[in-house]
Amino acid sequence: MRAFLKKISHPFLKLGLRLYYWKPRTFCYDNISIKVHPEVFPPQMTFSTKILLDFINDLDLKQKTFLELGCGSGIISLLAAKKGADVTSSDINQIALDYLATNASKNKLQLKIVHSDLFDKLKNQSFDYIIINPPYYPKKPKNIKEQAWFCGENFEYFEKLFVQLPSYLATANCYMILSQDCDVEKIKAIGLKKALTFEVVLEKKELVETNYIFKVVSL
Ligand SMILES: C[S@@+](CC[C@H](N)C(=O)[O-])C[C@H]1O[C@@H](n2cnc3c(N)ncnc32)[C@H](O)[C@@H]1O
Numbered sequence: 028m029r030a031f032l033k034k035i036s037h038p039f040l041k042l043g044l045r046l047y048y049w050k051p052r053t054f055c056y057d058n059i060s061i062k063v064h065p066e067v068f069p070p071q072m073t074f075s076t077k078i079l080l081d082f083i084n085d086l087d088l089k090q091k092t093f094l095e096l097g098c099g100s101g102i103i104s105l106l107a108a109k110k111g112a113d114v115t116s117s118d119i120n121q122i123a124l125d126y127l128a129t130n131a132s133k134n135k136l137q138l139k140i141v142h143s144d145l146f147d148k149l150k151n152q153s154f155d156y157i158i159i160n161p162p163y164y165p166k167k168p169k170n171i172k173e174q175a176w177f178c179g180e181n182f183e184y185f186e187k188l189f190v191q192l193p194s195y196l197a198t199a200n201c202y203m204i205l206s207q208d209c210d211v212e213k214i215k216a217i218g219l220k221k222a223l224t225f226e227v228v229l230e231k232k233e234l235v236e237t238n239y240i241f242k243v244v245s246l
Contacts, residue, residue: 044072051126056080059105061130067123068099068175074233075160075204079103082202082229082240083158088112091155094199096145099175101127101138103158108136112156117141117149120171145184146191157201161188163209185214189221196245202228207237222246 048065070076089111095104098116108114116138124140131138141148168177178184205211225241
């Protein structure tokens, strides 16, 4: 994990990202084409978004309620909407949400877009599916862009998430992707304090990185 933290803070990688992302970039999946703002998590730079896209593409989402918690570019939300789901997309990054509104209308897809810190603005709602691609590196984010990557020095993102999540699990199938590069055992231990366990439903090795999709369930 430390090696990956070094990787993403490596000056050449940072410079490369800054040069590529000096302007909004286009990303496409299944004929959905979006523009991604430089301040928003880049779906084309990591494997996680693509793995989740392939995963939800295989689900029957017709007339299902679907939440993408921390939607970033929202490409996963847009695919779910295309597959007939009733989609809510939330994020703490307002630029991501503004871009998503434009991208949804350009692709003629409908979503509910909610600015929310985790579930704060989603209380008393229920969902059939909740999809989470969380920030998982333990460092304090310096700005909104870094919140896509860093979960706080003491995993504060997960501490709060796992307090809020259990009340949604009576109805929801919750899937979360994590990489081998992060401290999976620490994250599982935070979940366990709130009686949450993680079942691996998919393991995918891409080049040097293995990602896992977990179903998060209440004990
Ligand atoms: C790794 S990115 C994933 C983005 C998108 N779901 C995807 O798969 O491409 C994590 C996202 O979570 C958002 N995020 C981080 N902390 C959050 C919080 N406390 N509440 C809501 N969203 C948050 C970030 O802004 C970012 O868009």
